[in-house]
Amino acid sequence: MIAIIDYGVGNLRSVQKAFERLGYDAQIVTEQRELIRAHGIVVPGVGAFGDAMHALESSGFVEDLVQSAQAGKPILGICLGMQLLFAKSEEYGEHNGLALLEGVVTRLPNDHVKVPHVGWNQLHRQRQHPVLEGFEEGENVYFVHSYAVVPEQPEVVIATSEHGRVFPAIVGKDHVLGMQFHPEKSGRVGLTMLANFARLCQ
Numbered sequence: 001m002i003a004i005i006d007y008g009v010g011n012l013r014s015v016q017k018a019f020e021r022l023g024y025d026a027q028i029v030t031e032q033r034e035l036i037r038a039h040g041i042v043v044p045g046v047g048a049f050g051d052a053m054h055a056l057e058s059s060g061f062v063e064d065l066v067q068s069a070q071a072g073k074p075i076l077g078i079c080l081g082m083q084l085l086f087a088k089s090e091e092y093g094e095h096n097g098l099a100l101l102e103g104v105v106t107r108l109p110n111d112h113v114k115v116p117h118v119g120w121n122q123l124h125r126q127r128q129h130p131v132l133e134g135f136e137e138g139e140n141v142y143f144v145h146s147y148a149v150v151p152e153q154p155e156v157v158i159a160t161s162e163h164g165r166v167f168p169a170i171v172g173k174d175h176v177l178g179m180q181f182h183p184e185k186s187g188r189v190g191l192t193m194l195a196n197f198a199r200l201c202q
Contacts, residue, residue, distance in 0.1 A: 002026040002201055003038035007059040009052045010044030011184075015078065018184040018191060024198045032064045040201030041068055045080030049089035049105060049147070052080055053097060062098065069100045074175045074201045079145060082171065082178030086149050100176045103151035109164040116146040117163040121181075123189075129158045129172055131196045141169070141186040148180060175200070 002019055004012050006028045019026035026042070027034075035041060043065070045052050056062055069075055077085045089095045089105035097105070108115050120140040125132060141161075148167035151157060158170040161180070170193075171178045177197060183190030 001038050002040045002042060002198060003029045003035050004042045004044060005035075005056075005059075005061055005065075006030045007052075007055045007061055009055050010046050010078075010081065012044055014184045015042060015044055018194055019198060022191060022195045022198065024195075030059075032060050035061075035064050035068060038073070040074040040076070040197065041065065043075065043077040043081035043084060045078065045084060046144075047080060049080065049083055049091040049097070050093065050095040052084060053095055056084065056098075065098060066100065069174075069176050072175050074197065075100070075177065076197050077176075077178040078184075079180060079182055082180050083147060083149055085171075085176060085178050086151070089147065091147050101149075101151060101156055101171060101173055101178070102153060103149050103156075105147050105149050107147050108145075108167070111164070113164045115164065116144060118144050121161045121163060123159045123161055123169050123181075125159050126157050127155075129170075130200060131170065131172065131177060131193055132158065133196050134192045135189065139189045141181040141183070141189055143169075143181045145180060149178075 083105045086103045087099040157168045161169040
């Protein structure tokens with residue numbers, strides 16, 4: 001079972017439906033104890049970083065997510081959920097994240113482009129990873145965000161995109177993965193990547 005964490009932030013049902021369409025058991029969970037039987041965890045998220053971290057802390061999931069990562073259980077952060085995996089964010093002040101990955105979340109520059117970055121954009125592979133199996137270089141995925149991560153360790157970057165600056169679109173270290181775009185809204189390419197993540201959970 002893949003657990004999709006419900007902490008009051010994010011479009012959970014669309015992510016669940018995407019996994020179900022692929023034939024995987026994905027369940028929306030509201031209690032920490034439900035993570036024990038999960039083979040993988042999805043952290044969705046939309047909105048502001050600080051509000052989302054507060055909601056995650058209030059829900060009681062933070063310690064369980066850290067323990068799950070330490071135990072090697074696959075974790076996927078989607079959109080804001082990817083940003084929460086990192087140590088800090090500069091969105092509306094400075095906020096601490098889960099610190100499963102080292103780095104900071106900063107605002108995209110709006111000198112020559114519109115922010116938020118909304119719409120389809122190309123992905124560019126930076127290194128091989130099982131989550132990219134079946135991916136063709138330059139294929140498009142769907143983004144909705146104003147902030148992006150600046151990782152301390154460049155080697156965590158799996159794929160990049162560009163809007164105002166080049167930014168990490170997929171990151172990964174050990175069993176912790178993040179996608180800045182919405183795979184559940186990215187057609188065949190996004191579904192393929194969700195299927196690849198689901199296989200990592202088996």
